[in-house]
Amino acid sequence: MEYEVEYIHSKIKLSSYTGRLFRTEAAFEEHLLVWLISGETKILEAERTLRFGSGSTFLIPRNQLATIINYPSGGQPHQAVTMHLSLEVLREIYGISGLKTTDKGKLGVYAFDRHPLLDGCLASLVPYFELKEKIPSEVAALKIKEAITILRNTDAGIDQVLGNFSDPYKIDLEAFMERNFMFNMPLERFGFLTGRSLTTFKRDFQKIYQTSPQRWLTQKRLELAREQLLKTDRKPVDVYLETGFENLSHFSHAFKKQFGMSPSQLQIQNG
Structure with missing residues (x-):
C-alpha cells in the first residue's frame, strides 16, 4: 500500500x-x-x-x-x-x-x-x-x-x-484571492476564510471580478503555471502540483485549451 x-x-x-x-x-x-x-x-x-x-x-x-x-x-x-x-x-x-x-x-x-x-x-x-x-x-x-x-x-x-481562538473575520476579498488563488480549496472554504458565507462570497467576487470564481481561479492558475514553465526548467509534472490543479491530465487539457499548446510543447518552443 x-x-x-x-x-x-x-x-x-x-x-x-x-x-x-x-x-x-x-x-x-x-x-x-x-x-x-x-x-x-x-x-x-x-x-x-x-x-x-x-x-x-x-x-x-x-x-x-x-x-x-x-x-x-x-x-x-x-x-x-x-x-x-x-x-x-x-x-x-x-x-x-x-x-x-x-x-x-x-x-x-x-x-x-x-x-x-x-x-x-x-x-x-x-x-x-x-x-x-x-x-x-x-x-x-x-x-x-x-x-x-x-x-x-x-x-x-x-x-x-x-491561544488565538478567533474565527476569520471579514477581510479584503480581492487582496486575499490574489495572494491565495493557487490553493485548491472548495469555494465554501474560501468564503469562510474571508469571513463570508458562500452566497456572500460569490456575490462579492462577482462585483470585483465580473466573472465566476471558478473561471477566474482557472485563469489565474494557468497564467501562474505558464510563467513557471517559461522562467524555470521545471517539468509540467512538478508545476501542476503547486498551481492548484487536481492532476496532470486536467492541467494539460486546460493549458492546451487556453494557450493552444500543451505544457511540454511550450517548453520545447521556448528552448
Missing part, C-alpha cells in the same frame, strides 16, 4: 507513504502538530516555501492555507506522527476567551527547534503504533497536554498561535 494511516486515537495518527509523492491542501479546522520521522515535507504558503526533513517538528495552524507535498527520501518512506490540538483542549489550558493576539491571520506554518523533551514526547507514541493498539483516551489526553506544555515552555511565541 502506497499510503497508510493508523490511528491510535481520534486525535493522534501515524501516516506512512511509499509512493513518489503525496499532496494535500491545508485549511484544517484544528491545529496540527507534526513530527516527521522520515522522508521530506514541502509546504507552500502564499508568500514562502518551507522544507522539512526527518526529525523536524512543525505546527500547521488551523485555517492556514497551504499546499503540503510529502516525499519519501533516502530509501525510507515518508512517515510522520500527527497530533490534532483541538480548541476544546486549548480553551481548557488558556481559558475560555484565549489570549489577545497581535498578529491575527499572519502566523503561517510554525517550525520548532529540536528539543529533547518534545522529541521524547512524540517518540513515546510510536510503540502504540507498533503494537497496533489504541491508546487509552486518558493517556492520549495527557500526551496532547504534555506536548502543548512543552511547546509553551520551550517556544516563547507559540502562545500567539495556540
Whole structure:
C-alpha cells in the first residue's frame, strides 16, 4: 500500500507513504502538530516555501492555507506522527476567551527547534503504533497536554498561535484571492476564510471580478503555471502540483485549451 494511516486515537495518527509523492491542501479546522520521522515535507504558503526533513517538528495552524507535498527520501518512506490540538483542549489550558493576539491571520506554518523533551514526547507514541493498539483516551489526553506544555515552555511565541481562538473575520476579498488563488480549496472554504458565507462570497467576487470564481481561479492558475514553465526548467509534472490543479491530465487539457499548446510543447518552443 502506497499510503497508510493508523490511528491510535481520534486525535493522534501515524501516516506512512511509499509512493513518489503525496499532496494535500491545508485549511484544517484544528491545529496540527507534526513530527516527521522520515522522508521530506514541502509546504507552500502564499508568500514562502518551507522544507522539512526527518526529525523536524512543525505546527500547521488551523485555517492556514497551504499546499503540503510529502516525499519519501533516502530509501525510507515518508512517515510522520500527527497530533490534532483541538480548541476544546486549548480553551481548557488558556481559558475560555484565549489570549489577545497581535498578529491575527499572519502566523503561517510554525517550525520548532529540536528539543529533547518534545522529541521524547512524540517518540513515546510510536510503540502504540507498533503494537497496533489504541491508546487509552486518558493517556492520549495527557500526551496532547504534555506536548502543548512543552511547546509553551520551550517556544516563547507559540502562545500567539495556540491561544488565538478567533474565527476569520471579514477581510479584503480581492487582496486575499490574489495572494491565495493557487490553493485548491472548495469555494465554501474560501468564503469562510474571508469571513463570508458562500452566497456572500460569490456575490462579492462577482462585483470585483465580473466573472465566476471558478473561471477566474482557472485563469489565474494557468497564467501562474505558464510563467513557471517559461522562467524555470521545471517539468509540467512538478508545476501542476503547486498551481492548484487536481492532476496532470486536467492541467494539460486546460493549458492546451487556453494557450493552444500543451505544457511540454511550450517548453520545447521556448528552448
